[in-house]
Amino acid sequence: MAKMQIKPQERSIVKLECLRLLATLRLDPARMQLISGFIDSYLRLNIQEEQLFQTQLSTLGIVQQEEVMKIVTSWMEQGRQEGKQEGRQEEAQSLILRLLNRRIGAFDAQLQAQIQQLSLSQLENLDEALLDFSDTSDLITWLEQHLSSN
Known part of the structure; x- marks a missing residue:
């Protein structure tokens, strides 16, 4: 923006x-995304710039508003999906840590x-495998096998 000599107040x-x-x-x-x-x-906007963006958006024709809002809505949906995925992963990690602590001790x-570095699919595999663990060495073996395969 600076090289294009665009003023900060024109960001929106x-x-x-x-x-x-x-x-x-x-x-x-795919290209659109x-x-x-x-x-x-x-072009991340602060709260004031976002309000100005919304005001300026409302001055467009209805068809153009809808097209722009489809793009903006897809960002919001993607953000929600990523948030849900992260939440599921954190819940799985927490549950598995508790189950492991109960199964094999501290x-x-x-x-x-x-x-905590495992992907969600790896965590899902671990949640089944831990039922067969009898001590920490089983966990270490499982992690060595599954972390080295990546």
Whole structure:
């Protein structure tokens, strides 16, 4: 923005124009998401700028408003999905740590850190495997097998 000599107070206008133009291009959804993600990343608006953006959006014709809002809504939906995924992963980690503690007793922080690095699908595999664990060595073996395969 600085190299383009765009004033900070014009950020909301620039973002709106970028989205308006993007909406007119009729790109496939993958390209649309890539470009709109770029716009959103580099033109993050503060609360005041966001209010100005909404005011300026309302001055567009109804068809253009709908097209721009489809793009903005897709960002919000993606953010919600990512938030849900992160929440599920944190819940799974917490549950597995409690189950492991109950099944094999206390274990060191290094093993706990390794468990917290597992993906959701790895956590789902671990939740079944831990039923067969009898001590910490079973957990260590499982982690070695599943972390080395990535």
